[in-house]
Amino acid sequence: MGFFAGCLILYVLGGPRVMGGDIAAWQAVIPVLVLCAATAFRSTLPPLAVAVGTVTVTVEMTSSGGLGPVLIYTDLLYAAALYGATWLCRLLQVGTVAVTLATTIALVALGNRSEGVTTGVIVALLLISPVWTGVLIRNHKEQADAERERAAQINRLAELDRKTVLQTERTRMARELHDLVANHLSAIAIHSSAVLSLTEAKRAAEADKGENGEKGEKGERGDGEEDPVLRALAVIRENSVQGLTEMRRMVVLLRSDRGVDDDWDRPQLNALGALVEQARPAADAAALTLHTEFPEAFPEVSSVIEVTAYRIVQEALTNVLKHAAAGRVRIRCEAGVEQLTISVDSPLSRPDGRVRQRPVAQLTTGAGAGLAGMSERAALVGGVFDAGPDRTAPGRWRVRAVLPLTQNS
Structure with missing residues (x-):
């Protein structure tokens, strides 16, 4: 809408001319409408927008030579160089330079040299300038995207290194826990179980002798209240076995990559x-x-x-x-x-x-x-x-x- 309104203002102020004769108003508005329609898909379909703009401006320049369509066309060239594919960008770079040189040489050869050079400079400003501006911004954008991707890759590598170091440390901790604490707990459980087993065997022997009256007092004691020492040993064995079980679970957890929400016996x-x-x-x-x-x-x-x-x-x-x-x-x-x-x-x-x-x-x-x-x-x-x-x-x-x-x- 902005381009269309600006072109209408230019036509009202100056009016289009063709070989010194006026043309109808609707003939001047049609190229502007076509170019404004092409700007709607200049970023999604740059080749089509440039093609439509090139044909329209060529027809307009050979008929009325209005300035409004040319200004819209420069925006299409800029958008094509910025959003278009690589091949289109290179084609525009070479094509605009070739058209500018060809136009300048032709005008110098056919007419006044000074006028031809001046016209060549104007053509360069209208064609080469928007294309190379788009190329410059495109290069900066691609460089920024590359730096952003590189930074993301560095962050991923750093995260992998951190996880590797963390897993290595957890494995070392698991090894130390198993070799030191778990072995001590195993020794406590084994020795307490051995003492309880020997005590049970001794009680059974004393019970057999008690039948003959030799250890009647101890037999009565065995049938009565439990010995507090034996009860303490039983507690020691139970707690050491439970601690050993939890220690083994902790070792497994440290050696794995599981989080705190995994299904393990808590x-x-x-x-x-x-x-x-x-x-x-x-x-x-x-x-x-x-x-x-x-x-x-x-x-x-x-x-x-x-x-x-x-x-x-x-x-x-x-x-x-x-x-x-x-x-x-x-x-x-x-x-x-x-x-x-x-x-x-x-x-x-x-x-x-x-x-x-x-x-x-x-x-x-x-x-x-x-x-x-x-x-x-x-x-x-x-x-x-x-x-x-x-x-x-x-x-x-x-x-x-x-x-x-x-x-x-």
Whole structure:
């Protein structure tokens, strides 16, 4: 529409002329309409647009010689050089130069040399200038696309290198875990099983002798309450076997490329009760009473939240068994609509009743790593973690974690 309006203004101001005679208005408007129609598909079908424009301008120049169609034609040449195929761009570069030279030579040979050169310069501005401008912008665009593709390729290579380094490190970690920790856990499980097997064999032998009255007292003991040492050994074996199983799962996970959402055997919220039951023998030996407050049915939450909650309770129980004084330990889990709250509070008093004043990091060698791990787990899922002396209950230590459920569903 802009081209058409501009051409109409030019015709109104000057009017088309043919060999000194006026022509009809509709004859002047038709070429403009054809060229304006060609501009509609100048970027989608550049060869067709240039062909239509070339024929129309040639006919127009031999009849009326209006300036409007020539200006529209320059835009078609520019678009063809910018959007057209490579062969069309090269053809326009050579063709416009050849037409300009041929026109200039012909005019110089047939007429005034000065007028011919001037006309040649005008033809060059109208033909060569738009084509080479389009070629220049096309080259810049192709160079920018090439640089963009090169940058994307470099990013892909960097990502592949990062994944390779990450997988190599994970493989090394898996190897170290298997060679060191897993072997130690296997040794603990084997030795505890061996001791229990020897004890069972000894009990069977004593039971046989007890029939003759030689070991009657021990036989009664074997039929009565279980030996606490044997019970502790059984707990050691069970926990070592379970730890070895989880360690092997972790080794498999580290050696693979699977993400956190893959289907592997993760701890679940409904296994918290079994976790507390496993810790009861050790708690009884430390004069600790474990009291749980769990909901009747845990809500369905994401696997990430389940793993985080389970590990926090597991680590908190481990710290209780290592550091807490004799007394009552309360493990609570409250499941709401938007968050899951976990709290473990335990006695933090010495036998003489004085509150322990040493920092947590100085209680045992390497202490504090468990608290840091729990805090990191909670932070990774967008939760809040807090551990320290309970201000509302002096002499007690509280571990509390609030895990959001909505954003991790």
